[in-house]
Amino acid sequence: MSEMIEIIVDDKTYRAEEGSLLIDLLIREEIKVPYFCYHESLGADGNCRMCMVEIAGQKRPQIACDTLVKSGMEVNSKSTKIEKVHTDILELELINHPVDCPTCDQAGECSLQDLYMDYGLHDAKVTIVDKVKHDKKVDLGSNVMLDQERCVLCARCTRFTDKITHTHELGIIGRGDEAKVSTMPGRKLDNPYAMNVVDLCPVGALTSKDFRFHQRVWFLQSAESICHGCAKGCNIYIDHNKMKYQDDVIYRFRPRRNDAVNGFYICDEGRLSYKELETNRLESMLYDGVVVDEHEAIAQYKSLLTQYQGRVSVVIDANLYSEEIEAIVAYAERIGAKVFAPLECYNDPSFADDMLKSAQRAANYGAIVKMGLETNMPSDAGLIINFNHPTHFNAEAEIHFSTHKQESNALLLPMAAFSENSGSLINEVGLEQWCEKAVEKNSPAPTVLSWLEKVEG
Amino acid sequence: MSSNIKVVTRHGNSLKDKLYLPAIYDGVKVTFKHLFDNVTDMNAIDTLEYPEEQPTDITSRYRGLHRLTHRADDTIACVACFMCATACPSNCIFIEAVDREDGVDEKMPKSFFIDTLECVFCGYCVEACPCDAIRMDTGIFSLTGNSREDFVMGKEQLLSHKGAFGEEVSCART
Numbered sequence: 001m002s003e004m005i006e007i008i009v010d011d012k013t014y015r016a017e018e019g020s021l022l023i024d025l026l027i028r029e030e031i032k033v034p035y036f037c038y039h040e041s042l043g044a045d046g047n048c049r050m051c052m053v054e055i056a057g058q059k060r061p062q063i064a065c066d067t068l069v070k071s072g073m074e075v076n077s078k079s080t081k082i083e084k085v086h087t088d089i090l091e092l093e094l095i096n097h098p099v100d101c102p103t104c105d106q107a108g109e110c111s112l113q114d115l116y117m118d119y120g121l122h123d124a125k126v127t128i129v130d131k132v133k134h135d136k137k138v139d140l141g142s143n144v145m146l147d148q149e150r151c152v153l154c155a156r157c158t159r160f161t162d163k164i165t166h167t168h169e170l171g172i173i174g175r176g177d178e179a180k181v182s183t184m185p186g187r188k189l190d191n192p193y194a195m196n197v198v199d200l201c202p203v204g205a206l207t208s209k210d211f212r213f214h215q216r217v218w219f220l221q222s223a224e225s226i227c228h229g230c231a232k233g234c235n236i237y238i239d240h241n242k243m244k245y246q247d248d249v250i251y252r253f254r255p256r257r258n259d260a261v262n263g264f265y266i267c268d269e270g271r272l273s274y275k276e277l278e279t280n281r282l283e284s285m286l287y288d289g290v291v292v293d294e295h296e297a298i299a300q301y302k303s304l305l306t307q308y309q310g311r312v313s314v315v316i317d318a319n320l321y322s323e324e325i326e327a328i329v330a331y332a333e334r335i336g337a338k339v340f341a342p343l344e345c346y347n348d349p350s351f352a353d354d355m356l357k358s359a360q361r362a363a364n365y366g367a368i369v370k371m372g373l374e375t376n377m378p379s380d381a382g383l384i385i386n387f388n389h390p391t392h393f394n395a396e397a398e399i400h401f402s403t404h405k406q407e408s409n410a411l412l413l414p415m416a417a418f419s420e421n422s423g424s425l426i427n428e429v430g431l432e433q434w435c436e437k438a439v440e441k442n443s444p445a446p447t448v449l450s451w452l453e454k455v456e457g
Numbered sequence: 458m459s460s461n462i463k464v465v466t467r468h469g470n471s472l473k474d475k476l477y478l479p480a481i482y483d484g485v486k487v488t489f490k491h492l493f494d495n496v497t498d499m500n501a502i503d504t505l506e507y508p509e510e511q512p513t514d515i516t517s518r519y520r521g522l523h524r525l526t527h528r529a530d531d532t533i534a535c536v537a538c539f540m541c542a543t544a545c546p547s548n549c550i551f552i553e554a555v556d557r558e559d560g561v562d563e564k565m566p567k568s569f570f571i572d573t574l575e576c577v578f579c580g581y582c583v584e585a586c587p588c589d590a591i592r593m594d595t596g597i598f599s600l601t602g603n604s605r606e607d608f609v610m611g612k613e614q615l616l617s618h619k620g621a622f623g624e625e626v627s628c629a630r631t
């Protein structure tokens with residue numbers, strides 16, 4: 001680690017590591033600085049020129065993203081002169097921008113809109129008809145749509161495919177007015193992390209085909225959660241909304257920054273896994289394929305339990321929250337049942353890579369290991385009470401608490417998915433993380449804890 | 458800022474104002490003048506025998522039933538940006554957007570409903586629309602129906618309403 005030095009920004013003294021980027025300090029200290037091309041995970045590129053600041057002793061304004069801090073440096077981020085610079089550069093960025101915010105999915109979370117309100121507010125000098133025309137609807141592949149007219153050529157997307165995924169699909173071709181983002185000839189954007197470019201793109205040039213036009217972003221509510229795709233435990237936002245007269249539904253997952261786990265990104269498979277929470281859900285209680293009411297279901301549950309007294313096994317899914325697993329283990333002890341949490345079925349080495357994806361495809365893998373539960377398959381059980389474990393077990397009778405529908409004559413009891421409940425998870429390296437409850441369904445399925453209350457009551 | 462402030466003199470401080478009686482006298486005078494006029498000439502009364510008689514003084518600024526406008530090429534002007542639905546204080550505009558495939562624009566409403574029973578006819582939707590795609594210039598002020606559903610106007614119906622004051626097509630840039 002290099003030496004800590006002091007620098008002055010807008011007459012206040014700050015401490016920073018010698019040789020670190022000035023823009024990092026400005027962002028960290030929440031000193032307002034406009035920028036498009038800089039990104040903490042992609043480094044400086046210095047192409048958008050928005051991040052200008054004045055530095056004492058330098059004749060012209062300098063870009064903060066490519067300036068290394070030096071001891072005694074005096075920086076000015078707020079003078080009238082620098083504000084004029086920001087306004088003028090923004091005006092240049094907007095010269096050929098189509099201003100089609102009404103049809104643009106980025107509206108509401110767009111850097112151009114935000115910076116225009118903060119630094120621009122100028123009248124356009126170029127009319128719409130005189131603006132340079134490009135392709136507005138290019139399907140890049142991997143669910144990513146490109147609108148070349150909206151692009152500010154910040155090269156965040158191309159740097160992502162160069163520096164992060166090393167797949168090099170994207171490039172900027174042409175010069176001047178002709179410059180545009182494109183895939184390399186004959187190629188498509190094709191890597192398991194491709195959709196992160198949608199979040200990286202500061203404007204509406206790259207949008208997600210999956211989310212496109214489904215909802216305006218200002219209607220969405222975000223809950224902090226953890227992806228359930230594998231044991232890595234990537235931090236996400238669950239963006240959901242309950243439209244008037246409709247049910248609360250999830251529209252997208254977005255990565256949530258956590259430098260200790262996933263940095264800025266998540267994999268595409270995890271990002272799209274929200275769909276599973278919305279489809280094929282078990283909604284009613286079934287016994288022998290017939291819908292039963294709660295009263296009948298609980299009566300049936302209790303009679304099965306008495307019938308197989310002493311020969312009951314409880315099976316736990318490694319995606320349940322730790323609090324739920326603890327409650328199930330305690331319940332099993334009370335009814336004298338054996339507890340199993342088979343992990344074998346979650347192992348999928350083909351899914352793993354050296355970026356984020358883990359071969360253990362269960363979100364609370366770490367908790368099962370930490371609690372030291374029996375991970376073998378249950379054998380010669382009379383009755384199996386299965387708490388959403390994906391495997392089908394052979395037993396004389398089965399009770400299945402399940403989030404999703406399944407072919408079975410067992411007693412099927414619908415339960416809340418992780419997005420409809422809160423709790424903690426332990427990932428593969430033993431880090432404990434908390435998930436907020438996101439979705440409030442119109443007719444919510446009971447959580448594990450409320451099921452246990454019901455069947456014991 | 459301060460140069461824009463206009464100082465308005467406060468009224469009501471004179472002796473005449475404070476006595477109240479002159480004002481009461483003025484009011485009563487108006488009432489009795491109308492009473493006298495109405496009794497002497499029944500035909501001049503400013504009341505319509507609605508519905509036999511229909512109003513003739515609806516102006517172009519009157520906020521009547523909504524319509525969705527067309528572009529010059531006769532296609533729908535709305536781009537499903539949800540500005541009206543966002544501005545609407547009664548949350549009574551329901552839109553579902555789709556990709557527009559005819560090359561005119563990128564996005565359009567797949568469905569567009571206004572529940573006119575919930576609508577308060579404030580006109581915010583018209584103000585909010587960046588495309589001049591929704592207007593309340595149909596001059597239609599009376600709505601009847603046999604069920605609640607009759608008052609929920611769909612896209613086709615809203616497109617079929619004609620403007621009552623000219624300007625048939627959307628004035629937004631194309």
Ligand code: SF4
Binds near residue numbers: 200202
């Ligand atoms: S598409 Fe987006 S991320 Fe890529 S260069 Fe253009 S503005 Fe930047």
Ligand code: SF4
Binds near residue numbers: 541546548582
């Ligand atoms: S007139 Fe007002 S209440 Fe009625 S639809 Fe428009 S915005 Fe909503």
Ligand code: FES
Binds near residue numbers: 036
């Ligand atoms: S952020 Fe510094 S030049 Fe773009």
